[in-house]
Amino acid sequence: MSLSNRLLSRYFASAKSSKNNTRTKWKSVVGLEVHAQLETKSKLFSGARSAFGAAPNSCVALFDASIPGTLPVLNRKAVELAVKTSLALGCNVNAVSTFDRKHYFYADMPTGYQITQQRAPLARGGSLSFPVFVQGVTKTPYYKTAKLHQLQLEQDSGKSLHDPVERKSLVDLNRAGVPLMELVFEPDLETGEEAAALVKELILILSRMQSCSCKMEEGALRVDANISVHLENTPLGTRTEVKNIGSVRAVAQAVDYEIQRQISILDDGGTIHNETRAWDSVAKVTVAMRDKEVVQDYRFMPEPNLPPLHLKLYENQNAADTEADVVDVPKIQHTLPELPEQTRQRIVQVHQLSSAIAITLVNDITLYDHFRTIIDESTVPGRSPKLVANFLINELLTILNRTKLETADCVLTSGQLATIVDLLQENRLNVQYARRVLQELLESDRGMNKCPRELVSERNWFLITDESDIRQHCQDAIDGNPKLVEKYRKGKEKMLYALAGVVAKTSEEKIDMARAVEFLKQMLK
Numbered sequence: 159m160s161l162s163n164r165l166l167s168r169y170f171a172s173a174k175s176s177k178n179n180t181r182t183k184w185k186s187v188v189g190l191e192v193h194a195q196l197e198t199k200s201k202l203f204s205g206a207r208s209a210f211g212a213a214p215n216s217c218v219a220l221f222d223a224s225i226p227g228t229l230p231v232l233n234r235k236a237v238e239l240a241v242k243t244s245l246a247l248g249c250n251v252n253a254v255s256t257f258d259r260k261h262y263f264y265a266d267m268p269t270g271y272q273i274t275q276q277r278a279p280l281a282r283g284g285s286l287s288f289p290v291f292v293q294g295v296t297k298t299p300y301y302k303t304a305k306l307h308q309l310q311l312e313q314d315s316g317k318s319l320h321d322p323v324e325r326k327s328l329v330d331l332n333r334a335g336v337p338l339m340e341l342v343f344e345p346d347l348e349t350g351e352e353a354a355a356l357v358k359e360l361i362l363i364l365s366r367m368q369s370c371s372c373k374m375e376e377g378a379l380r381v382d383a384n385i386s387v388h389l390e391n392t393p394l395g396t397r398t399e400v401k402n403i404g405s406v407r408a409v410a411q412a413v414d415y416e417i418q419r420q421i422s423i424l425d426d427g428g429t430i431h432n433e434t435r436a437w438d439s440v441a442k443v444t445v446a447m448r449d450k451e452v453v454q455d456y457r458f459m460p461e462p463n464l465p466p467l468h469l470k471l472y473e474n475q476n477a478a479d480t481e482a483d484v485v486d487v488p489k490i491q492h493t494l495p496e497l498p499e500q501t502r503q504r505i506v507q508v509h510q511l512s513s514a515i516a517i518t519l520v521n522d523i524t525l526y527d528h529f530r531t532i533i534d535e536s537t538v539p540g541r542s543p544k545l546v547a548n549f550l551i552n553e554l555l556t557i558l559n560r561t562k563l564e565t566a567d568c569v570l571t572s573g574q575l576a577t578i579v580d581l582l583q584e585n586r587l588n589v590q591y592a593r594r595v596l597q598e599l600l601e602s603d604r605g606m607n608k609c610p611r612e613l614v615s616e617r618n619w620f621l622i623t624d625e626s627d628i629r630q631h632c633q634d635a636i637d638g639n640p641k642l643v644e645k646y647r648k649g650k651e652k653m654l655y656a657l658a659g660v661v662a663k664t665s666e667e668k669i670d671m672a673r674a675v676e677f678l679k680q681m682l683k
Contacts, residue, residue: 183389183390184387184388184389184421184424185348185387185388185389185390186348186349186385186386186387186417187345187347187348187385187386187387187388187394187395187397188345188347188348188349188350188352188353188383188384188385188413188417189343189344189345189346189347189383189384190304190341190343190347190353190356190357190381190382190383190384191340191341191342191343191381191382191383191384192340192341192343192357192360192379192380192381192382193314193338193339193340193341193379193380193381193382194243194338194339194341194360194364194369194370194372194378194379195208195314195336195337195338195370195371195377195378195379196235196236196239196240196337196338196339196369196370197239197368197369197370197371198233198235198236198239198337199235200233201217201219201222201233201313201334201335201336201337202230202232202233202236202273202311202312202313202335202336202337202338203221203230203231203232203233203273203313203335203464204219204220204221204222204230204231204335205219205231206218206219206222206335208336208337209332210373210376210377210378211376212332214319214328214330214332215330215331215332216332217332218331218332218334219335221335222268222331222334222335223268223331223334224268224269229463230273230461230463230464232464232467233337234485236311236337237280237311237467237469237485238485238490239339239367239368239369239370240280240281240309240311240339240369241280241281241469241485241487241490242367242369242490242493242494243309243339243363243364243367243369244280244281244284244309245487245490245491245494246363246366246367246494246497247284247285247286247306247309247341247363248283248284248285248306249281249282249283249284249306249309250281250282250283250284251280251281251469251471251487252278252279252280252281252282252469253468253469253471254278254466254467254468254469255275255278255279255280255310255466255467255469256275256277256278256460256461256464256466256467257273257274257275257311257460257461257464257467258273258274258275258276258277258458258459258460258461259271259272259273259274259458259459259460259461260272260273260274260276260312260456260458261456261457261458261459262455262456264315264318265318265327265329266315266316266317266318266329266330266331266334267315267316267334268316268331268334272312272313272315273312273313273461273464274310274311274312274313274340275310275311275312276310276458277458277460278466279308279309279310279311280309280310280311280467281308281309281310282306282307282308282309283305283306284305284306284309285303285304285305285306286303286304286306286343286356286359286360286363287301287302287303287499288301288302288303288304288355288356288358288359288499289301289355289359289502289513289517289521290302290351290352290355291355291514291517291518292351298513298514299513299514299517302346302347302352302355302356303346304343304344304346304347304356305343305344305346306341306342306343306344307342307343307344308342309339309340309341309342310339310340310342311337311338311339311340312338312339312340313334313335313336313337313338314333314334314335314336314337314338315333315334316329316330316331316332316333316334317329317330317331317332317333318330333377339369339370341360343356345384345386345394349410349413349414349417350409350410350411350412350413350414350415350417351410351414353381353383353409353410353413354406354407354409354410354413357379357381357406357409358406358521359498361379361406362498362520362521362523363497363498364379365523366495366496366497366498367494367495374404374405374406375404375405377404380402380403380404381402381403381409382399382400382401382402382403383399383400383403383409383412383413383416384397384398384399385397385398385399385400385413385416385417385420386398386420386430387417387420387421387424387430395420395424395430396429396430396431396432397432398416398420398430398431398432398433398434398435398444399433399434399435400412400413400416400434400435400436400437400444401434401435401436401447402436402437403437404437404439405439408437408439411437411442412437412444415442415443415444416435416444419443419444431449432449433446433447433448433449434446434447434448434449435447468484469484469485469487470484470485470486470487470488471487471488472488473488498520498521501516501520501526502516502517502520503516505519505520509533509543509544509547510543510544511543511544511547515547515548515551518551519547519550519551522565523566524564524565524566524568525550525551525554525555525565527572528550528554528572528575529546529547529550531572531576532546532572532575532576532579533546540583541576541579541580541583542583545579545582545583546579549575549578549579549582549592550575553589553592553593553596554568554570554575554596556593557593557596557597557600558600561600563600568600569600570596570599570600574599574608574609574610577609577610577611578592578595578596578610581610581611581614585621585623585670586614586620586621586623587614587619587620587621588621588667588668588670588671590667591614591619591621591667591668594617594619595610595613595614595619598613598617599613619668620668621668621669621670622665622668622669622670623670623673625673627669628669628670628673628674628677629677629681631661631664631665631669631674632657632661632674632677632678632681633681634664635657635660635661635664635678636657636678636681636682638660639656639657639660642656642657642660643657643682646682647682654675654678654679654682655675657678657682658671658674658675658678661674661678662674
């Protein structure tokens with residue numbers, strides 16, 4: 159059994175033991191730091207392109223390479239996007255913020271320091287409330303709130319490229335100077351699922367703000383998790399930091415693994431060391447990287463080449479403070495879109511859907527886009543929101559999960575999905591054949607160009623609703639199963655559903671079963 163499986167097995171075993179045993183009273187504390195790459199065309203302090211996948215060292219300005227005599231020039235768009243994000247998270251935007259140098263020495267950091275905001279960041283305070291729903295564990299979602307300590311601007315570092323065959327290491331400075339927001343959350347979380355849910359909600363918000371692409375596979379969003387455990391009613395324990403977690407699912411796995419690793423060590427009388435660890439996504443374990451740096455190690459100092467950043471915070475601010483190059487915070491406030499939680503509340507109030515359904519729809523950007531498009535399509539005003547939501551969640555997601563497809567990779571259009579919903583609502587198609595339509599469209603090379611009505615017509619999958627046809631199927635079932643009929647008439651009412659099963663089988667499950675059951679009851683009297 160692998161180490162990760164042993165730790166998890168031990169955790170579940172200890173969770174079932176007596177509550178009087180102190181080994182079951184460990185409390186976990188989790189805080190996240192998220193680095194989000196801002197959606198700008200150029201870097202934070204230079205005019206070089208900020209482009210993913212470009213040839214190595216093809217997006218590098220003289221300043222990025224730390225050529226002597228070059229000076230930083232702050233990117234206005236990056237400031238505006240960071241302010242917009244701060245407002246969406248309820249932060250207090252500072253009228254004046256400053257930049258600092260954070261010193262450390264890596265080959266991909268030619269200056270020997272990173273320009274960030276440590277002492278006076280762009281924004282402080284704020285909070286993020288988000289739903290947590292653990293499949294198979296929590297029957298209903300619950301809400302958790304994490305306070306935001308600060309939001310700051312900083313530049314990214316370059317990237318080291320290692321060639322084990324040639325035994326060489328090279329440096330690519332394309333990422334050096336790419337604009338980042340660092341969002342530092344207070345340690346208000348307890349589990350990996352809560353950490354993953356926070357990251358999901360943040361991705362939804364950043365996507366709506368259009369401030370970050372949130373493509374974790376491209377490094378546009380990276381998560382560091384600070385984790386510690388302690389006994390109830392005792393001070394917080396020594397924390398470890400798991401760096402650069404690259405997916406939402408990995409956030410949950412890494413945090414939960416690290417919690418159980420620390421508990422296992424402490425239960426055996428060991429000591430937790432303040433260190434930085436990495437998540438091994440293959441082995442599903444955290445591995446030690448280095449001792450954790452403290453603030454003193456970075457030798458922070460004010461950035462001498464950048465003046466303080468001034469923002470306009472009020473509509474009636476003095477004319478002297480409202481120069482053309484000053485970012486207008488009230489103006490940005492007016493451009494904020496509807497936030498994910500507001501969308502959930504609107505779905506519940508307007509469409510009379512449950513909060514669990516609203517959470518499932520909104521938490522998947524593509525799924526919600528389909529729902530909104532299908533419901534808002536004016537040509538069919540009578541579409542049932544409940545039917546649309548149930549179809550997308552229970553049928554589409556089931557098919558996609560079975561075929562291991564993400565909703566974002568699904569080739570089907572909202573128009574095709576709307577047509578299938580209409581066929582269901584018109585009682586021209588049943589759920590079983592709706593699934594077949596979805597499956598065939600997904601497997602077909604022409605799936606995205608195929609009309610579902612044409613496919614149903616070609617395959618003769620339309621629901622049998624003609625009264626005479628339904629009666630004939632029912633009569634055939636009665637004539638062919640006299641023993642079932644006799645038992646039913648003697649009081650065994652379950653035999654009715656056995657006869658209904660015969661009708662479904664002989665009609666290849668294409669019959670309107672609700673009407674078939676009614677006719678069977680009438681004909682058996």
